[in-house]
Amino acid sequence: MTGEPVDSTVRDLTISQLSRGFRMANLVIVLVTLLGLALPSLLSNAAVYHSFAVQVVVFTAQVLVAVIAGLLIRHERLGTVTRWFLLFVSVATYLVATTGVPASHQVAQETDWSFGVIGWLGMLLLLDRTVLGAVLLLSGVNVFAAGYLIAIGEDVLRFAVGAILVLGFQLAFAAAAGTLRRFAASASTAVRDAQRLRTAQAVADQVQSDRRARYTGLAETTVPLLTDLATGRTDLTDERTRARYAVEAARMRRLFAETDEVPDPLVHELKACVDVAERNGVAVHMDTWGEHPVPPVEIRRTLIEPVMRTLAVISGTTARVTVLGSGNAVTVSVVTEGVVAEEVTDSTAADAPVTVRTTTTDGMIWVEATWWT
Amino acid sequence: MDVINGISVAVVDDHPAIAAGIEAWCAAADPPVRVVDSGSTPAVAWAGPGGDADVVVFDLQLGGQVPAYRDLRHLVDAGRQVVVYSMRDDRETVLTCLDIGVFAYLSKTEGPRHLVPAIQAAGQNLPYTPPVMARAFGTDTRTERPQLTPREVDVLVSWFACESKDMVARKLGITVRTVNSYIDRARIRYAHAGRPAPTKAALVARAIQDGLVGLEEL
Incomplete structure (x- = not known):
């Protein structure tokens, strides 16, 4: 069986594996943002918040969301219900965290550790399912943050400079995910085609070997009779000989x-x-x-x-x-x-x-x- | 039954060639069997010379597509001995006719070997089971079916497969007489089961009288 080219085609086409790698990268970004950026700013501004304890609780909740989502993605067992629940917890904790920052310490500044996290967390939970949904979430978060600043009478322009920088990274990441999804779709079609081809080939091989087996069966019994007939060695007046031909x-x-x-x-x-x-x-x-x-x-x-x-x-x-x-x-x-x-x-x-x-x-x-x- | 002139038969079949063929078989039989009337409707079995024929040979498919079960039931309820001779050989049809109370069921392919013996047996109320009937008994899966012993099924299967009681006897290592008694016992169980009919009662009574089956076996 000529299986090598088909197998290597399948190997080349496992782009869908990349999609998982991409999401693991997303997870790393979330964890680094949480532990490397958010945590230090949370600790160094402990005295600033309305309630430091509430901030610690929501921070812990977000770390938990990231870890649970990461584990489920790793084992490809992130179900619809869990996904929406985790997203709900993420958004809720973000709202609690960001509104827990006093007006004097502006939103989207160092004290508001959660603003930089929610976008990545949302993408972790949404990107593989819907790129549009992830983009909508990012837009929603930014519109909300800007609106909140206006409501409390803060400087939106200063916020915008920081926010656009973060949003730029996030949108680029989402765009890459969208492209990868298209690749993955065509890759899986190609894999299916390759598998179909392989099955067809296996069936053809089976038919061929069946034919050969049948021919072998006939070669043992039919060919000698035909040879005898061709060489004139057959005595067709003999009843037993005629019977042998009839059976064959x-x-x-x-x-x-x-x-x-x-x-x-x-x-x-x-x-x-x-x-x-x-x-x-x-x-x-x-x-x-x-x-x-x-x-x-x-x-x-x-x-x-x-x-x-x-x-x-x-x-x-x-x-x-x-x-x-x-x-x-x-x-x-x-x-x-x-x-x-x-x-x-x-x-x-x-x-x-x-x-x-x-x-x-x-x-x-x-x-x-x-x-x- | 007229002892001197032999058994009389009325043939109900919508194909004249079939009626003519049956007439020829009957004429050649020993003892001879007289076909007193034939026609394409059950009327020939009710009036005229066929009105008091000993046996009615009945084609199930008279013109229409539906088997003439109603006509069959009327004849049986009037106490007539009916031998169904039909194209159909499926189990349901055979079992339905036997339940109505016909004496025997023959498929048309069984005619040459079994029709005349079946008519003669019918004239004497002796059970007669051609292979297609044996198959219907052996493959019966209805819940209310009479229970047959494995040996009886064995004999019925063999009888259906080879159509020779000699060979069944030789294969199973029993006598032809024993083969017959197994087949007849199965037949009597079927006559005893289901819808009551005078013809069925007569068959069972004769079998008990001849010692073919005991009352306790039914």
């Missing part, structure tokens, strides 16, 4: 029927053998009893073989073929009058999956092949 013709018909897509392959393949007998002028009555499972192809061959041999060498004019299904067995049987030229041997081995039984009486022969499921 029936076997080939059954092999051809094996590849047909039918609901009941056993009956279908049996009909191919019946057809050969009917062309030889034998009136065959075929009937079924009960339901039967579909036996595997090897079992079908063994089950049909004795019936096929009998049908191919019939000397009478009528035959009755039945397929009997019961709880634990499938039996294929043929009853016909006349002496059969070729002997059908009974297999009585206890461990054989198919047992063959022959009953003869008053010129009638009854051959039964049973598969014990």
